[in-house]
Amino acid sequence: MGSCCSDQNIQNQFDNHNARVTNLYQETDAQTEEIKKQTPANVTAAQVEYIISDEKREEQENKQEINNVSNDQRIDIYQYVQFVENYKDYLDEQGLINNVKIDQFEKHIQAQLKNILKIPIQNEDGSYKLASGAIYEGKLDENYGKVGKGKLKDKDYEFEGEFQNDLPSGNGKEIRKQVVYEGSFQKGLYDGFGKLSFPNGRVYEGNFKNHQFHGKGELINDDGVRYKGDWENGCLLIGVISYHDGSYYTGSLKGNFFKDGKGTLYNKESMPQYEGLWENDQPKICKVFNIFDNHHIFYDGEMENYAITGKGERFYPDGKYQGQLQRDRKEGKGNMLYSDGAKFEGFWENDLQTKGKYIYNLKNPQFFYDGQWKNGIQEGEGEYKYPSGGIYKGDIKANKRHGFGTYLYSNGNKYVGIWDNNNQQGDGQFYFASENNEHGDVYSGQFEQGKFNGFGNYFYKKSGKQYIGYWENDKWNGIGIFRNKDGKIIKCGEWKSDKFIKDVDEKDVVFPADWENKYKIISDIGEQLQNPQDQDQQ
Structure with a gap:
């Protein structure tokens, strides 16, 4: 478009353009006037005048041209020259906006408007008022982005620390609706080591990644329960949960701090109570220790709702049981090996034998009773075989x-x-x-x-x-x-x-x-x- 650069061509294009745009500016709405008020002095009128919506442009182009145009609606020749040089890729030979490229032109103008609206306003004390209304104290780069050490304050939000590319990056302190974070940032997100405190007393201190607990850290809940260990994307996967009474759990977990996988629950004396596999915060297949008897194992097997239920091995002072249980009572098929050498093999109901074989001494297995039982004694039909x-x-x-x-x-x-x-x-x-x-x-x-x-x-x-x-x-x-x-x-x-x-x-x-x-x-x-x-x- 070299023809647009001679003085005569520019003058002709300018005259033609003024006549065509008279109609365009006659019905400029309140939005355009508001944009003018907010526009800094170094922005050309031409840049502002062409920032209108698609619907408004279509409406204005369908109206008849108006010949009588007031002076304040006309574009200064120098502004027009600058406009032509800046937007020549969107103009035709006559200096008019090419209809084929009008959509691209409007997108370009809208993008410039956004940049214009981002330009902070400097206050008398040297601080800046941002388009969002927030107040910033610190340095700005050539794109008006926050950089270096600074302070940012808005409603329910405060930050003091290091900025990079307009975002908190490095060390800083953030207060958001009474939630306080102090530590490392990366691209505006909590990233690295930090401490996050909530108004209800909940506190996390440890490593973050992408705004989530990630790595080693400890969370102290508002009820005083502590969660410490290895976190991944906000979830504690392997760690220690410490309770008010001094007991604690160590092992695998899943979302919502549910004990899940391999782990052990200890009492306040650090003696184990439940050890084994957990599911949905409950022992599934575990060893259960007797806290009243030197923490000897008294059960090893399946559990349900913290109750001894399922198939397992139950230890008693007078022997050991292997088989089915229901709420710590022998129920179903199972074997009982007694400390005196006797053994029962058969069926149980409510912790008592109902039918089965009782060997009086395993050293002499030919001596037995095989038959029915009632209330824990041999009764009904049966068979005895004697030594x-x-x-x-x-x-x-x-x-x-x-x-x-x-x-x-x-x-x-x-x-x-x-x-x-x-x-x-x-x-x-x-x-x-x-x-x-x-x-x-x-x-x-x-x-x-x-x-x-x-x-x-x-x-x-x-x-x-x-x-x-x-x-x-x-x-x-x-x-x-x-x-x-x-x-x-x-x-x-x-x-x-x-x-x-x-x-x-x-x-x-x-x-x-x-x-x-x-x-x-x-x-x-x-x-x-x-x-x-x-x-x-x-």
């Missing part, structure tokens, strides 16, 4: 054989019948062992304190003979009948301690009713005497 080799299967009550049951002796003898307080008591059958695993003699009758006592039927296997009558202490005692293998009576009378005393007529012999069915001899040792309750139902 002697004897085996009992049947009813149990209060840890004893009681009710209907079968006892197999180690020598092959067997009792099937009623028990009372560990004794054969009532109706039953006793099978004597013989060679070839066949039963020998059989007694079917009444028992007392484990002896044949009362009425009974005794079958002699070898001879086939049979005694039917009364007994006392395993001996014939009272009225009885002795038969041969064919059923013929050998003797009928009264005995005392196995000795025959006198004859009695068979017609005068009185035996219990239905004795033949009740005390019949079962020939097959594999058969067992029926439970009297079952007999009653038949």
Whole structure:
């Protein structure tokens, strides 16, 4: 655009331009007048006059040109020359704004306006009033940016320290709505070592990065709880939480200072209470220490809401339990190893055994009870196996054989019948062992304190003979009948301690009713005497 530089061309362009812009400035709004008032003296009128909105420009260009223009609306020739030189890239050959580039021109003018409005106003005391209304004491660079040491004060905000590129950088002190930070800044952000104090008493002292706690530091909360350790982007990841009562936690954390991951909670004597894995601020799988017993471990396993719940290992003065627990009570499947060498394997309910195997001593695991329990004692149906080799299967009550049951002796003898307080008591059958695993003699009758006592039927296997009558202490005692293998009576009378005393007529012999069915001899040792309750139902 060299043609725009001669005097005649400039004059012609100036005249044409004044005529065209007369209409443009006639309806300049209050915003333009306000801009003029705030504009420093060294800014040209041309720069101001062309700062109008897109809508206003379109509205003005659609109106008719007005020929009569007052002098104060016209642009000085020298201002116009300066305008042409500064904005020639946006003008056509006639010196008018190129319609194609009008959007770019307006953006350029708006950017200049922003810069104009940023220019601080210097006060009499040497301080500057910024466009925001804040007061600044210090040096400004050529772009009116704050630089070096200075003070900045605004409503609810104060800063004193070092500036660089218009932002706090270096050491300084900031007060923002009673929140005080004193330390290192970088590009206007807390960065480096510093101390941040809140009006409620909360204080953080340590390292910052990008306005967040980052690195090593300590936060003292308004409730007095302390959080110290390694921070990352405002979160304490690994550190120590110290509580009012002197207890403290050390280990991994996540947002909101929740204990999460591996960590240990100590009491005020620095003795551990919970050690292990945490989740959402609660122990998940931990060792729990007894603070009343030299801090020995009394539990190691799963937890829920600080309660011993789940699968774990619980330690007691008399032994160790491994299995399921519910709020520190044995519940579900689990094993208890007792200090005396005994062991229980089975199921629990409300801290008591319900069904399982109790080994009396692991040194002799063949000696055990396997069956039902009630209120912590052996009761119900079960099986005993004794060190002697004897085996009992049947009813149990209060840890004893009681009710209907079968006892197999180690020598092959067997009792099937009623028990009372560990004794054969009532109706039953006793099978004597013989060679070839066949039963020998059989007694079917009444028992007392484990002896044949009362009425009974005794079958002699070898001879086939049979005694039917009364007994006392395993001996014939009272009225009885002795038969041969064919059923013929050998003797009928009264005995005392196995000795025959006198004859009695068979017609005068009185035996219990239905004795033949009740005390019949079962020939097959594999058969067992029926439970009297079952007999009653038949």
